[in-house]
Amino acid sequence: MKKIYYILVFFAMYAVNSCQKGPYPYITVDQAKQIDSVRHPAVQNVAFIYNNEVYFVADFPGKALRITNSGGGKKFVKSSHDHTKFAYLSSGSVIEIIDRTGKVITALTNYKDVRNFDWSVDDKTLYIVNGEDIVFYGPALKVPSITYEGGYYDFISAAISDKGDFAYILKKYNFSALDQYEVVIKPANGGTMKIFKDDNNDFPMAYINFAANGNDMMLGFRELHSGTDDLDKVYLFDGLSAYPTVKMGATSSRYSTPVYNSKVQYLLWGIDNDQDKHQIVATYLKDDVPDNNKILADYDGVQYLDWK
Secondary structure (H helix, E strand, O other), X not given: OHHHHHHHHHHHHHHHHHHOOOOOOOOOHHHHHHHHHHHOXXXXXXXXXXXXXXXXXXEEOOOEEEOOOOOOOEEEEEEOOOOOEEEEEEOXXXXXXXXXXXXXXXXXXXXXXXXXXXXXXXXXXXXXXXXXXXXXXXXXXXXXXXXOOOOOEEEEEEEEOOOOOEEEEEEEOOOOOOOEEEEEEEOOOOOOOEEEEOOXXXXXXXXXEEOOOOOOEEEEEOOOOOOOOOEOEEEEEHHHOOOOOEEEEXXXXXXXXXXXXXXXXXXXXXXXXXXXXXXXXEEEOOOOOHHHOEEOOOOOOOOXXXXX
């Protein structure tokens, strides 16, 4: 009797296994797709400027949709979180806001020293770093104040996370040695202020940006008098940490507008190719598997991009 039972079990197992197909024989197709999405996370909703026109990629590195057809200089493109409008800095220091068809919604002409800008999490406000001031197009945001802890300072730039955390770069003049740079991080909840310095770095701090997924922060360093917005080094700060989680750079390559999202472990940025032109690359930081990196072909020379 026991022998007959084992034979029946064997044939039952064989029948089940023979019905499963594909690379994941014991799960459904939907479950296999879910596993693959974890192994190869999606990078979606990327905006960039190429040849002075704004483009948008819904599923990177897929087909890019051209948004504008106006020519003229453009810098600092920023997509709203719902991806229905884009802001960029045009010639004459004018911030133009357009919709998905390229139609100009408004043009902001009152700001002559624009260093950074981005959308609030509800997309109702565009905060603008104009000189040493933080101004708003739309309802004002509650932002911690800028403080100078003694000495002679120059304000470089600032960024606000979607949670209201505030970070800004200061240059402190040192008349007997090299000037010093620091990042001041003020949490939105009134927590302890953090100050990050990197006195051993050969390049001054020049770029700061928060990720759209929360308060992951990017800090960029640029050679003095480089004449471009290229970066020579990039530091990544996970979750508003006081010290960088990852340091990148100090090679022959130069970088542009890095954006990081820790939820999918991707860093999106422009990296020099063999012709010294920036390619948009999504670098997977969780492991070193090359096929997890994504490159947008046919758009070499991108200086400014955004990812939300």
